[in-house]
Amino acid sequence: MQEPIGAAIVGCGAIFPLHAGAVQQLDGVKLKMVVDSDPSKAEQAAAEYACEAASDYLTLLERDDIQVVHLCTPHHLHAEMATQLLRAGKHVLTEKPLAHHLKAAEDLLAEARSSEAQLGVVFQNRYNAASRKIREFLDTKMLGKLICLKGIVTWHRDEAYYTDSPWRGRWSTEGGGVLINQAIHTLDLLQWFGGEVVSIQGSVTADALGDVIEVEDTAHASIRFADGVRGLFYTTNAYLANTPVELELVFEGGTLHQRGDCLYLTRDGQESLVCEPPASLDETGRITGKSYWGSSHRLLIADFYDHIRTGTRFAIGGEEGLKTLRLIAELYRSSRTRDSR
Ligand SMILES: NC(=O)c1ccc[n+]([C@@H]2O[C@H](COP(=O)([O-])OP(=O)(O)OC[C@H]3O[C@@H](n4cnc5c(N)ncnc54)[C@H](O)[C@@H]3O)[C@@H](O)[C@H]2O)c1
Structure with missing residues (x-):
């Protein structure tokens, strides 16, 4: 049997349950870790979704069993986190916006273009x-x-x-x-x-x-x-x-x-x-x-994983x-x- 795709979510705030719930329902995908800079939030989410907790997303860079990372963090963290994760070969699905300003978004796009890994943006x-x-x-x-x-x-x-x-x-x-x-x-x-x-x-x-x-x-x-x-x-x-x-x-x-x-x-x-x-x-x-209005997270997330599986480019990059x-x-x-x- 094929190994499930390992997933992690960074940021356990308001939008987190939509991502965690969607991942949990996908066949062939396993939520392995949740990360929040507030350790109590990470631990609570980990207990609810039966996975590991961490307080620093850099932990994910060392994890070969995690291939996809969802970013549900404040806007100013999207570009920096996505850049580090893409460099480590992780596929990244970031909540909108791509970044908190244009220059950071342009730099991230350049990074994504030179990466084998995929970058997706949540415009559900x-x-x-x-x-x-x-x-x-x-x-x-x-x-x-x-x-x-x-x-x-x-x-x-x-x-x-x-x-x-x-x-x-x-x-x-x-x-x-x-x-x-x-x-x-x-x-x-x-x-x-x-x-x-x-x-x-x-x-x-x-x-x-x-x-x-x-x-x-x-x-x-x-x-x-x-x-x-x-x-x-x-x-x-x-x-x-x-x-x-x-x-x-x-x-x-x-x-x-x-x-x-x-x-x-x-x-x-x-x-x-x-x-x-x-x-x-x-x-x-x-x-x-x-x-x-706006309740299509599940569909977008399922589509992102389909593209990871088939190696085809996700449309909302x-x-x-x-x-x-x-x-x-x-x-x-x-x-x-x-x-x-
Ligand atoms: N697509 C949508 O319809 C939709 C709806 C709501 C929010 N969002 C997006 O989701 C993202 C998060 O929004 P939210 O409303 O959940 O915010 P939130 O403030 O409720 O949650 C953010 C979480 O990130 C954590 N965090 C902060 N710094 C961190 C770090 N360095 N490492 C790890 N975790 C860190 C915080 O502790 C908090 O738990 C934003 O980009 C927002 O625009 C999208």
Whole structure:
């Protein structure tokens, strides 16, 4: 029998259970170690998932039985950790963003290009049923040419969200605010659907928590894509509710409107539901009903391991991770330019 692929997860915070639960359910994969700089968190996670605990990720470099490492750490640690792990021949699946700033991401991409090991970035919303359906409409040109598209993310993050995890809200550790942390998924989808970005103009502000965070909690932008396609984007963490992300794509022959995970098509004045989220499994494998926006971690993680097994390139690698960081950096630049006028 073939040896299972050995996995480890670094960072046992909020997103950790999604990774650990997904790994646990994969055939031929064994979670061998969890790492957290807070030893009590690592030990608690290790007890729950029946594996070893460590407090320093460098331990993983010596472990020949661990081939894949998930990074679920604060943003400023992604690039450095991924670089060391890739150099040791480990495949790395990092939570978004690829890095906390553009230069670190570019250096990491160069490292990944010279490595035999794979680098993947978690943009799980590309695996949502509605996202797949939108891609199908684009690829088959069923609705004709895409004219314009928009993405709107209105969520609520209160003061405690930032003060409880002090790496958030700081340029040096989070690398930005709502753009790099929450709305990055929607920016990724806009560029995945809209095509090559020609330019982005917009502005960023700290509308609600300017006295708590250094970074932005609100942003808007107008995006020009190749082929004349135009994008509109708005995001804020200053709303008082976490409402479903909205996406709209206007084609020559109809309009697609996604709210949460449901996708509607309006054509000739008639609206029809074209896609609902599939029933999803919770961590124990039970059917829990419809999934909500952003619940496709399991699908992405399974796909990453399939590519490791077959030795084929995982689609959401460093190049894809870099694209959203370029968009964000350009948006900041455009906002600064506007302010200095
Ligand atoms: N894909 C998504 O939808 C999604 C959702 C939430 C978070 N995330 C991402 O997951 C990552 C982690 O976010 P979170 O919300 O779980 O943060 P968190 O603060 O809850 O957890 C981070 C963990 O990393 C640990 N850590 C810090 N420094 C470390 C080090 N040097 N070595 C090992 N462990 C260390 C902390 O002790 C903490 O347990 C971020 O990149 C975030 O953007 C992604």
